Amino acid sequence: VPELPEVETVRRSLAAMIGRRIVAARLFRADMCTTASGRRARPADLLAGEVVRELMRRGKQLAIIAQSGRVLVVHLGMSGQLRLLKPGSKAQKTNHIHAVWSLDDGSRLTFRDPRRFGGLWTLESRAALEERWSGLGPDALTMSPRDLAVAAAGSRRVIKALLLDQTALAGVGNIYADEALFAAGVRPSRRADRVKPEECERLTRAIRRVLALAVEARGSTLRDYVAADGRAGQAQLRHAVYGRGGFACVNCGTVLRSVSLAQRTTVFCIRCQR
Numbered sequence: 001v002p003e004l005p006e007v008e009t010v011r012r013s014l015a016a017m018i019g020r021r022i023v024a025a026r027l028f029r030a031d032m033c034t035t036a037s038g039r040r041a042r043p044a045d046l047l048a049g050e051v052v053r054e055l056m057r058r059g060k061q062l063a064i065i066a067q068s069g070r071v072l073v074v075h076l077g078m079s080g081q082l083r084l085l086k087p088g089s090k091a092q093k094t095n096h097i098h099a100v101w102s103l104d105d106g107s108r109l110t111f112r113d114p115r116r117f118g119g120l121w122t123l124e125s126r127a128a129l130e131e132r133w134s135g136l137g138p139d140a141l142t143m144s145p146r147d148l149a150v151a152a153a154g155s156r157r158v159i160k161a162l163l164l165d166q167t168a169l170a171g172v173g174n175i176y177a178d179e180a181l182f183a184a185g186v187r188p189s190r191r192a193d194r195v196k197p198e199e200c201e202r203l204t205r206a207i208r209r210v211l212a213l214a215v216e217a218r219g220s221t222l223r224d225y226v227a228a229d230g231r232a233g234q235a236q237l238r239h240a241v242y243g244r245g246g247f248a249c250v251n252c253g254t255v256l257r258s259v260s261l262a263q264r265t266t267v268f269c270i271r272c273q274r
């Protein structure tokens with residue numbers, strides 16, 4: 001499931017689109033694209049005829065900004081992939097491709113999503129994007145300890161559930177929540193409002209570090225995820241707890257526990273995480 005590092009890696013691997021004109025756009029499944037007015041998306045909604053100005057990201061959401069100010073928001077959901085194909089090259093998998101954009105240099109962008117939890121949203125302006133993103137918490141890569149302390153103080157949920165809540169902080173999912181809680185030595189089942197300010201500070205630093213390292217490693221490839229250039233990530237090789245329930249803790253050797261918390265499989269060390 002793409003989290004912040006995977007979406008950021010996709011954003012960076014789409015950089016060649018900047019300054020290019022989208023000459024055509026085709027949508028194969030109308031229900032994969034939502035327009036502001038609710039009508040069926042036209043090629044112009046998908047930025048056909050527009051020059052790409054910027055690629056932005058907030059949490060796990062990606063936005064393609066056109067010179068005109070129009071915006072296309074992309075959610076990768078569970079299995080979404082954006083691939084930028086060089087002129088003349090073919091997509092390896094053509095099933096479940098829901099949209100294709102042709103660029104003026106002959107390259108093509110494809111959006112493929114077999115499980116269809118992702119999608120496209122068209123917006124008229126940057127202001128509409130700001131409004132859409134105002135519902136998200138601060139981006140987890142750059143959030144401050146105070147952001148987390150404020151969110152934690154007002155929440156009676158377990159800290160793991162708070163980390164997964166995109167309105168509290170944007171970008172963390174199951175993998176990096178478990179990794180950050182382990183790195184900070186905080187037990188995932190602690191009630192958020194009982195996590196002390198100094199622990200929130202440690203946890204914030206851990207979240208930022210874990211995410212930054214994962215971006216450096218181009219994200220975690222567990223199943224479907226690849227960057228827009230087709231390359232898999234390497235961050236999964238560094239996971240200390242995610243997917244390691246029943247194995248030895250890398251710090252102390254204690255067998256890692258795997259429990260269900262916030263409806264998600266959660267792995268932690270009873271000795272290292274208090």
Ligand SMILES: [Zn+2]
Nearest residue numbers: 249252269272
């Ligand atoms: Zn341990």
